[in-house]
Amino acid sequence: MNKIIIENVCKVYKLGKTEVHALRGVNLTIEKQEFMGIIGPSGSGKSTLLNIIGCIDVPSEGHVFIDGENTTRLSDNRLTMLRRKNLGFIFQSFNLIPVLTAYENVELPLISLGFNKTKRQQMIDKMLENVGISEYAKHKPDELSGGQRQRVAIARALITNPSIVLADEPTANLDTENGNKIIEIMKHMNETMHTTFILSTHDPRLLNYIDKKIFLEDGKIIKTENSN
Numbered sequence: 498m499n500k501i502i503i504e505n506v507c508k509v510y511k512l513g514k515t516e517v518h519a520l521r522g523v524n525l526t527i528e529k530q531e532f533m534g535i536i537g538p539s540g541s542g543k544s545t546l547l548n549i550i551g552c553i554d555v556p557s558e559g560h561v562f563i564d565g566e567n568t569t570r571l572s573d574n575r576l577t578m579l580r581r582k583n584l585g586f587i588f589q590s591f592n593l594i595p596v597l598t599a600y601e602n603v604e605l606p607l608i609s610l611g612f613n614k615t616k617r618q619q620m621i622d623k624m625l626e627n628v629g630i631s632e633y634a635k636h637k638p639d640e641l642s643g644g645q646r647q648r649v650a651i652a653r654a655l656i657t658n659p660s661i662v663l664a665d666e667p668t669a670n671l672d673t674e675n676g677n678k679i680i681e682i683m684k685h686m687n688e689t690m691h692t693t694f695i696l697s698t699h700d701p702r703l704l705n706y707i708d709k710k711i712f713l714e715d716g717k718i719i720k721t722e723n724s725n
């Protein structure tokens with residue numbers, strides 16, 4: 498279950514008269530519980546590919562299948578449900594809501610899914626503990642360090658127990674200690690909850706944990722490496 502098939506995905510951005518070919522025919526199969534890394538230089542298309550897999554962006558050509566369902570053909574309502582229930586996102590820039598506390602940021606996806614207040618509190622308390630920021634529950638993002646913010650973002654992505662987590666450079670801008678903690682949290686979730694992780698990274702610390710590496714260059718996969 499939760500197999501992802503990416504079939505000939507192309508993405509062209511039009512900027513006035515120029516066209517930017519961000520992805521040029523990407524083919525890829527991602528199995529359940531894979532801990533996969535997308536590696537490539539700046540501008541190679543890593544974020545674009547993650548956004549398309551996560552149904553936040555649509556390909557110009559080609560298709561993405563999740564559990565055999567063609568996500569490029571789903572209605573907006575079905576897509577929203579798929580995103581809320583199955584997909585978790587950790588963005589390059591965290592994307593936390595500045596006026597909400599850490600607790601409230603993590604609470605948002607649960608409100609969307611209709612969990613009641615008591616249940617939400619149980620789930621959030623446990624998750625904040627898991628990522629080691631219980632004592633910062635009442636802090637707003639600008640009252641937190643980069644590593645703590647990143648942990649809030651991870652808590653928010655994982656709180657709905659998604660089957661697939663997409664993480665765009667999740668350890669960028671983190672010091673070694675925080676970076677390692679974040680990696681351990683993700684790997685633990687990957688092993689215990691069978692969550693699929695698709696990450697983009699430059700981080701050599703993270704590379705050691707990755708089962709399958711996809712090397713992207715100029716919008717194309719140039720190499721695939723399996724470490725087991």
Ligand SMILES: Nc1ncnc2c1ncn2[C@@H]1O[C@H](COP(=O)(O)OP(=O)(O)OP(=O)(O)O)[C@@H](O)[C@H]1O
Nearest residue numbers: 510512517518519538539540541542543544545546
């Ligand atoms: N909304 C957009 N409009 C126009 N061009 C875009 C847009 N988003 C991305 N691009 C272009 O598409 C290409 C791929 O961008 P993308 O953000 O996927 O790269 P990346 O590999 O994630 O880079 P980085 O490591 O710097 O985050 C780049 O040339 C970029 O300038």
Ligand SMILES: [Mg+2]
Nearest residue numbers: 543544589665
């Ligand atoms: Mg990027």
